[in-house]
């Protein structure tokens with residue numbers, strides 16, 4: 617099932633093999649609340665986004681129609697175009713070096729593990745929806761003037777109307793900061809670095 621989904625996007629084709637192993641470590645996720653990891657070091661800025669499929673395409677089951685398959689492909693394309701997700705201060709002169717996006721199906725315990733018949737009835741209806749899936753994407757930027765990189769506007773919330781919040785983990789110059797950025801105030805302020 618994973619292979620089917622990963623074959624959908626051209627970008628997903630370059631997915632590192634490690635991503636599949638990753639599915640085993642994923643727990644539950646909260647719809648509407650994604651995660652964004654940001655790491656800034658010298659002129660390099662790397663970002664990693666993990667968001668529930670519900671936030672991105674409105675469903676998390678295997679595509680059941682051509683329209684749903686097209687929605688997944690469109691989402692992967694949008695997630696691979698950082699200009700539609702993040703806006704940097706012009707003075708920072710940041711450019712995208714690389715971007716990749718993939719759809720990751722979270723393992724469904726009802727499907728992966730044998731279980732007693734006492735569980736069967738409870739899971740029977742859940743399986744109609746096919747469990748959960750997440751979109752994962754990662755980006756690398758080079759900023760010619762990193763001192764001017766004091767904020768990142770998250771147009772991500774405009775691109776994906778179901779998304780409500782991003783929990784941000786920011787690592788800059790060896791220090792770690794936690795933020796929550798909401799749809800109502802979609803700007804990530806960065807600490808002064810110099």
Ligand SMILES: [Zn+2]
Pocket residue numbers: 645647668669670676747748749
């Ligand atoms: Zn979900």
